[in-house]
Amino acid sequence: MKYSELSSKKRTGPTWLKFAAASLLAVALAGCGGGDDGAAGAAGPAGPPGPPGPVATTPATVVNLATVSADAWANLTPVGTVQSVAINGAPEVSFTVTDGTNPVVGLAASQLRFTIAKLVPGANGSPSKWVNYIVGNPDTGAPGRPTTDSVAANLVATGDGTYKYTFSRDITGPLQTKMVAWFADAANAASPYKKADVMGADGTLLDYVPALHHRLVIQLSGSVNNVALKNPINVVYDFIPATGQVVAAADSQREIVATAKCNECHDKIGVTTPHGGRVDTRYCVTCHTDQRKNGQALATSISGAFPALTKTIAADGRISYSPNTYVADGQVSGNFTTMIHKVHMGNRLTKANYNYASVLFNKVAYTQEVTNCTKCHDNSATSSAKTTQGDNWKQAPSILACGSCHDGINFATGAGTTAAGATTGHMGGAVQLSDDKDCLVCHKVGGLKDIAIAHAGVNMTPHNLTVPAGLTNFTYDVKTVTVNASNQPVVTFRVMKQTAPEATATPVVFDGTSTNSLVGFTGNPSFLVGYAAAQDGIATPVDFNNLGKKNGQPATVGINTLMSTLGAPDASGYYTVALTSAAAAFPAGAKLRTIALQGYYTQAAGTNGIAANTARHTLSSVKAVSGEDRRAIVEAAKCSNCHEVFEGHGGNRNIGKQTVGNTLVCAVCHNPTIVTSGRGISDTALQAFPFTAANLATLTSWGVDRLAVNGALAFPQVSNNFKDMIHGIHAGKARSTNPFRIARGSRMPSALPLIDGADITFVGILNNCQTCHKAGTYSTVPANTLPSRDEANNGVFLNGVSRTPADAQAALETTNATDLMTTPFTASCASCHDASPAVAHMKLNGGQILVTRSMVSTAGETCAVCHSTGKIADAAVAHTK
Numbered sequence: 001m002k003y004s005e006l007s008s009k010k011r012t013g014p015t016w017l018k019f020a021a022a023s024l025l026a027v028a029l030a031g032c033g034g035g036d037d038g039a040a041g042a043a044g045p046a047g048p049p050g051p052p053g054p055v056a057t058t059p060a061t062v063v064n065l066a067t068v069s070a071d072a073w074a075n076l077t078p079v080g081t082v083q084s085v086a087i088n089g090a091p092e093v094s095f096t097v098t099d100g101t102n103p104v105v106g107l108a109a110s111q112l113r114f115t116i117a118k119l120v121p122g123a124n125g126s127p128s129k130w131v132n133y134i135v136g137n138p139d140t141g142a143p144g145r146p147t148t149d150s151v152a153a154n155l156v157a158t159g160d161g162t163y164k165y166t167f168s169r170d171i172t173g174p175l176q177t178k179m180v181a182w183f184a185d186a187a188n189a190a191s192p193y194k195k196a197d198v199m200g201a202d203g204t205l206l207d208y209v210p211a212l213h214h215r216l217v218i219q220l221s222g223s224v225n226n227v228a229l230k231n232p233i234n235v236v237y238d239f240i241p242a243t244g245q246v247v248a249a250a251d252s253q254r255e256i257v258a259t260a261k262c263n264e265c266h267d268k269i270g271v272t273t274p275h276g277g278r279v280d281t282r283y284c285v286t287c288h289t290d291q292r293k294n295g296q297a298l299a300t301s302i303s304g305a306f307p308a309l310t311k312t313i314a315a316d317g318r319i320s321y322s323p324n325t326y327v328a329d330g331q332v333s334g335n336f337t338t339m340i341h342k343v344h345m346g347n348r349l350t351k352a353n354y355n356y357a358s359v360l361f362n363k364v365a366y367t368q369e370v371t372n373c374t375k376c377h378d379n380s381a382t383s384s385a386k387t388t389q390g391d392n393w394k395q396a397p398s399i400l401a402c403g404s405c406h407d408g409i410n411f412a413t414g415a416g417t418t419a420a421g422a423t424t425g426h427m428g429g430a431v432q433l434s435d436d437k438d439c440l441v442c443h444k445v446g447g448l449k450d451i452a453i454a455h456a457g458v459n460m461t462p463h464n465l466t467v468p469a470g471l472t473n474f475t476y477d478v479k480t481v482t483v484n485a486s487n488q489p490v491v492t493f494r495v496m497k498q499t500a501p502e503a504t505a506t507p508v509v510f511d512g513t514s515t516n517s518l519v520g521f522t523g524n525p526s527f528l529v530g531y532a533a534a535q536d537g538i539a540t541p542v543d544f545n546n547l548g549k550k551n552g553q554p555a556t557v558g559i560n561t562l563m564s565t566l567g568a569p570d571a572s573g574y575y576t577v578a579l580t581s582a583a584a585a586f587p588a589g590a591k592l593r594t595i596a597l598q599g600y601y602t603q604a605a606g607t608n609g610i611a612a613n614t615a616r617h618t619l620s621s622v623k624a625v626s627g628e629d630r631r632a633i634v635e636a637a638k639c640s641n642c643h644e645v646f647e648g649h650g651g652n653r654n655i656g657k658q659t660v661g662n663t664l665v666c667a668v669c670h671n672p673t674i675v676t677s678g679r680g681i682s683d684t685a686l687q688a689f690p691f692t693a694a695n696l697a698t699l700t701s702w703g704v705d706r707l708a709v710n711g712a713l714a715f716p717q718v719s720n721n722f723k724d725m726i727h728g729i730h731a732g733k734a735r736s737t738n739p740f741r742i743a744r745g746s747r748m749p750s751a752l753p754l755i756d757g758a759d760i761t762f763v764g765i766l767n768n769c770q771t772c773h774k775a776g777t778y779s780t781v782p783a784n785t786l787p788s789r790d791e792a793n794n795g796v797f798l799n800g801v802s803r804t805p806a807d808a809q810a811a812l813e814t815t816n817a818t819d820l821m822t823t824p825f826t827a828s829c830a831s832c833h834d835a836s837p838a839v840a841h842m843k844l845n846g847g848q849i850l851v852t853r854s855m856v857s858t859a860g861e862t863c864a865v866c867h868s869t870g871k872i873a874d875a876a877v878a879h880t881k
Contacts, residue, residue: 507573
């Protein structure tokens with residue numbers, strides 16, 4: 001981007017003014033020379049040709065931070081390039097910064113940070129590791145944990161976008177001598193620092209070794225005039241000081257995970273994760289080394305738990321916990337390998353009360369299977385985010401990496417548990433904690449406990465293409481849907497199967513009975529029958545509502561119930577069948593007539609040699625009658641970025657990257673009619689339910705007394721319309737007034753899922769709508785969109801007053817004139833923007849919130865006047881700021 005207002009071609013700058021003034025002065029001085037003003041003499045002879053004059057140049061356009069506009073700085077996309085690094089004591093780095101074309105001048109130390117580390121090769125099969133030089137006070141040598149260097153006096157700018165920075169410490173010797181003096185011998189228990197924290201057994205850990213792979217990183221971030229840079233960068237320079245050359249493919253490296261992998265979920269690390277401005281995993285690893293244990297006390301677990309935590313809320317609302325577990329049973333929590341594995345292992349960790357910088361590892365819920373190692377680690381030939389050592393997870397096991405997830409194992413004794421719920425420890429027994437070479441005895445590729453096989457999920461996903469031998473994967477395919485003269489759906493479909501290790505899928509031939517449609521498998525896929533019918537004065541709704549069905553839920557037809565009418569498949573394996581049950585017929589005049597094939601088979605023990613019954617969760621397939629497709633504004637492939645495969649409702653309704661019909665299998669059920677509530681749970685069922693301690697704490701925070709008469713009536717009711725629900729869940733604790741709460745009583749007495757938005761933190765950029773949505777689809781709500789039902793009320797159960805939970809359940813199952821409704825545009829926005837000023841704004845402009853069905857009207861909503869595509873406050877544009 002060029003800043004034309006700074007170009008000399010566009011305005012008269014100071015340099016050109018000075019040049020013009022000097023020229024005028026020269027003319028004036030020439031006119032004043034001598035004292036004779038007689039007439040001019042005759043012209044003299046021509047002189048010899050002079051030398052060539054200088055070539056005229058135009059000063060380059062620059063981005064000057066002294067004059068740049070706030071908006072230009074905020075949206076600058078800087079590019080940094082390291083020109084050279086010299087280490088003859090304190091490292092000196094020369095670098096340039098541009099906006100991609102033009103030099104950026106005026107950067108100060110406040111916008112720059114520097115660090116430098118070396119890669120120490122592993123020994124005895126252990127992994128290599130980064131060791132940061134910036135771990136002590138440059139003046140006194142007082143030790144500390146890895147940090148960055150940024151001293152204003154050490155930065156020199158030339159004015160053309162070139163800079164030189166000199167680190168404030170000599171890394172070649174004297175500082176290390178000072179620093180080691182601060183470290184006590186291991187026998188001195190009074191000192192929090194130990195020599196082992198900074199030095200290896202040979203005393204060389206912190207020594208400058210120029211022959212090793214070194215990494216220098218420049219962080220460019222920060223503010224100008226209190227305006228933050230939106231696009232911070234980390235300039236990573238890997239080099240060998242001894243040769244001055246950049247690191248080559250043949251040199252020792254440690255490239256385990258690509259930043260792009262993290263950003264699939266997090267959008268932009270360094271923005272959605274701690275430490276603003278640190279946006280590259282290659283930078284993260286230089287500070288998150290095992291040196292983060294420096295000065296920290298050892299935390300020891302007893303019976304699988306570290307000391308109980310105390311929560312403190314500061315005056316500004318910040319929450320912290322104590323004591324910390326910076327060094328947890330010998331594991332350095334801040335080491336990048338340990339930290340990232342534990343954060344993602346989350347509530348699957350065996351031990352309790354982890355606390356690293358007030359991040360409670362075992363309280364985190366990860367959004368997909370944690371055994372899906374290739375979600376982050378990838379060296380496959382086709383990956384756009386491959387890394388050189390991306391296959392280390394399966395080829396180079398270590399206690400550090402494996403123990404960070406399998407925290408229940410005591411590797412020194414072999415005792416403990418391999419994972420939560422497991423009953424055995426390390427089957428290989430005790431191992432040397434400083435020696436990883438024996439890991440490959442069992443855990444090599446093709447070995448007794450091949451890591452890739454051990455981590456293979458039982459259901460195939462985009463990053464888990466190999467399942468254990470003998471398991472059958474299925475694919476659903478609804479080809480067409482038509483409607484016969486009786487308004488019955490006529491579906492052409494097939495199911496494909498592929499049994500590992502087969503390379504080719506073949507069509508299923510249904511050879512079972514009306515109980516189980518496929519021999520060797522129990523359970524049955526089924527068809528959901530969705531539609532939209534005229535409702536509340538809207539003749540042709542653009543949303544499913546399944547009018548006339550309980551709580552707006554579609555009819556379900558199992559394949560097993562069709563065995564007598566299926567007939568034979570065609571040459572490609574497709575069956576054509578009419579769904580003839582009365583419940584499956586479409587109402588006259590219905591639109592958006594749609595069929596979703598969902599549910600799953602369970603492969604019976606012994607089928608194809610498998611040892612135990614195994615559920616075969618399968619992506620759903622959706623097809624509408626020709627010309628009646630519901631609008632698709634969310635891409636299932638985007639859901640897959642975080643969830644890999646989202647398995648809803650026990651694995652019955654699944655969406656992922658290869659889903660046919662995108663998320664419409666969700667919208668068929670999660671339509672504007674559905675309300676979710678636990679208010680219909682009987683006293684007997686509620687009082688007998690085996691709540692966990694965490695569940696009981698949730699009930700208390702909601703004001704639900706499970707032992708009270710009609711206690712279920714205190715449960716929240718909430719719309720489960722897809723947009724309301726997904727916005728509410730993802731907004732999580734960002735909702736300021738009314739946390740999104742779900743008590744799904746429909747699964748009682750076997751299960752009672754409780755979801756509290758106050759416990760949910762969205763890991764991406766919440767206002768980046770295109771994390772989920774298709775571009776150009778979400779600025780407005782189309783005409784004939786139905787309002788959302790937020791509360792089910794009838795003549796008995798009205799506005800929260802009920803006789804019994806049975807009355808509440810009856811109200812839930814029907815549509816009622818006294819249901820409480822919210823208009824559609826408002827429902828979308830209020831799902832995130834629930835603060836009083838925002839709600840007042842919506843109401844002022846025609847939005848209706850919690851009004852009765854008999855009074856609700858979408859005609860008065862004027863949101864689109866300002867917020868639709870191209871308008872003054874286009875929602876799509878507003879959410880990019």
